Amino acid sequence: MFSFKTEHDDSNLSGKIREDMKDYINFMFPEKSFKEREKPILYLIKSCENYDLNERESIESINKVLGDKSISRRTYYNYKKKLYDSQTFGLLKNSCYNTIGVKLFILDDILSDGERTEKADKLIGQQFPKRKQVLEDEGKQKEELDRIMNRAQSDISKFQEMETRRSRMDSTLPSNHTIREEFVKCGKEFCLQCPHGPYYYAYWKDSTTKKLKKKYLGSIDPRQ
Numbered sequence: 001m002f003s004f005k006t007e008h009d010d011s012n013l014s015g016k017i018r019e020d021m022k023d024y025i026n027f028m029f030p031e032k033s034f035k036e037r038e039k040p041i042l043y044l045i046k047s048c049e050n051y052d053l054n055e056r057e058s059i060e061s062i063n064k065v066l067g068d069k070s071i072s073r074r075t076y077y078n079y080k081k082k083l084y085d086s087q088t089f090g091l092l093k094n095s096c097y098n099t100i101g102v103k104l105f106i107l108d109d110i111l112s113d114g115e116r117t118e119k120a121d122k123l124i125g126q127q128f129p130k131r132k133q134v135l136e137d138e139g140k141q142k143e144e145l146d147r148i149m150n151r152a153q154s155d156i157s158k159f160q161e162m163e164t165r166r167s168r169m170d171s172t173l174p175s176n177h178t179i180r181e182e183f184v185k186c187g188k189e190f191c192l193q194c195p196h197g198p199y200y201y202a203y204w205k206d207s208t209t210k211k212l213k214k215k216y217l218g219s220i221d222p223r224q
Helices: 011-028 036-050 055-069 073-084 087-092 100-110 114-125 138-172
Strands: 178-184 196-205 212-218
Touching (some): 036 055, 055 073, 055 114, 100 138
């Protein structure tokens, strides 16, 4: 997300590190294959991400490029899902590394044609002459850093809450309970985050009525 220079700048070493990182990502997340006719729109969507455009800005700017081959909102989300529907972004979802910079780095690896990237960036960027790309915008980088710090503080608060809840759990649940991890779909048509979760529930059979009972425990595993 941020660029920096060490006191002893070794270009050969930094180049090797970057190649090692790329090899690792290719190993962990094999290259996705797209149809040739899909690529122009995928590269344009990636450029919209580079400029951190919202939904309306993205669709309008893409359609200005496509002209009479313009796309609908549904088509836009279908293509966007092709980019983000992978194990890579699934792992990032609840991670402290879930930042714009990391996402752009992965998208660069998924759509690795530099010439197409440059052309798409130019076509989108010229429509927003006062807008910088995310990684060149110090204001965006500061916002990103603030989000990371807030997320870290939130994680600390959740951990403290989990410790408090775990200390109370034994006294509020029967000894025969089991804990299950569940994921829930919200039902929104264009939700890219589904399924949501995990959420944790305690289940047990009531000793008197023999009925199965359920209690919501939160979004953090109380067993940890």
